[in-house]
Amino acid sequence: MINKVKKAVFPAAGLGTRFLPATKASPKEMLPIVDKPLIQYAVEEAERCNIKEFVMITGKSKRAIEDHFDYAWELEENLKSKGKEAMLEEIRRLAQHQFAYIRQGAPLGLGHAILCARPFVKEEPFAVILSDDIIDPEDKLLEEMLHIYNKYEATVLALERVPKDEIHRYGIIAGTEIKKNIFEISDMVEKPKASAAPSDIAIIGRYILTPDIFDFLAKTPPGKGGEIQLTDALKALLKKKPVYGYLFEGKRYDAGDKFGYLKATVEFALRNNEVKDQFRDYLLSTLSSIMSNKEH
Ligand code: UTP
Numbered sequence: 001m002i003n004k005v006k007k008a009v010f011p012a013a014g015l016g017t018r019f020l021p022a023t024k025a026s027p028k029e030m031l032p033i034v035d036k037p038l039i040q041y042a043v044e045e046a047e048r049c050n051i052k053e054f055v056m057i058t059g060k061s062k063r064a065i066e067d068h069f070d071y072a073w074e075l076e077e078n079l080k081s082k083g084k085e086a087m088l089e090e091i092r093r094l095a096q097h098q099f100a101y102i103r104q105g106a107p108l109g110l111g112h113a114i115l116c117a118r119p120f121v122k123e124e125p126f127a128v129i130l131s132d133d134i135i136d137p138e139d140k141l142l143e144e145m146l147h148i149y150n151k152y153e154a155t156v157l158a159l160e161r162v163p164k165d166e167i168h169r170y171g172i173i174a175g176t177e178i179k180k181n182i183f184e185i186s187d188m189v190e191k192p193k194a195s196a197a198p199s200d201i202a203i204i205g206r207y208i209l210t211p212d213i214f215d216f217l218a219k220t221p222p223g224k225g226g227e228i229q230l231t232d233a234l235k236a237l238l239k240k241k242p243v244y245g246y247l248f249e250g251k252r253y254d255a256g257d258k259f260g261y262l263k264a265t266v267e268f269a270l271r272n273n274e275v276k277d278q279f280r281d282y283l284l285s286t287l288s289s290i291m292s293n294k295e296h
Helices: 038-048 063-068 073-081 085-095 110-115 141-152 164-169 213-219 230-237 258-269 276-295
Strands: 007-011 053-058 098-103 126-129 133-135 155-161 171-179 182-190 201-209 243-247 252-254
Touching: 007 038, 007 110, 038 053, 038 063, 038 126, 038 133, 038 141, 053 063, 063 098, 073 085, 110 213, 110 230, 126 141, 133 201, 141 155, 141 201, 141 243, 155 230, 171 243, 182 230, 201 243, 213 230, 252 258, 258 276
Parallel strands: 007 053, 007 126, 053 098, 155 243
Antiparallel strands: 126 201, 133 252, 155 201, 171 182, 171 201, 182 243
């Protein structure tokens, strides 16, 4: 596929309060699922779609992200001397792409974080990837969204149906399904009550945006929670231009939330060649002791 989208923006300047105290001095995006930090899963997802320029929006206590994607001379020499070629290759591969880092002076919201990317993105369409939404590497969410962008050359949002009791945590859309799983969006509401929501279809952490979003973001006043909300800017944009959505039916883990993070850890561990057998046996024996405690 010829990609019209060459840059990906990774907002990573949030405070990560749901993971305190772990996130007091270290970035939430560096929390590992088995042996890889959340942000690496996100970067690899973009890599698989042939995106090679990465813009990280960082803030206070986020320097570990820069180190993670940089060359690590001493570590590389050490791995080389021990003949650990596969790990050396993996460590080096990460540093090969172009990374730009922009500090968001204060966590004024996702919309503000994206606006900070403007000097690097300039006049190009770009992907936005929220690393706390982990998409199963077997699923092709971003790739499908890029196909839709190639066809319509307009904003494309990732969508997912969510249970009623989770509606209040998301931006929720109203729209018409114009083709299987492709929606033309007519409205969106940030974190509504389930009773006031226009549907059960939520916006999840993948976006293909066009550079005209920046003017809308610059004019967006602080909304819910005093933050500059991307949803508010998208809502203003969709009055002028079509906005599409792709309804994702694969597997997503909300790793920004403790329970979602634990689910991702268990499922990824059950697929990890190094630990899967041992871990499955451990889970089965833990489960059987939970069951027998329940019976007594
Ligand atoms: P979240 O809503 O998950 O906020 O942000 P958070 O601060 O990371 O975590 P909690 O809710 O306090 O636990 C969604 C994404 O937007 C980024 C975050 O880093 C995350 O990737 N973000 C949010 C920013 O980059 N800047 C902001 O001002 C807010």
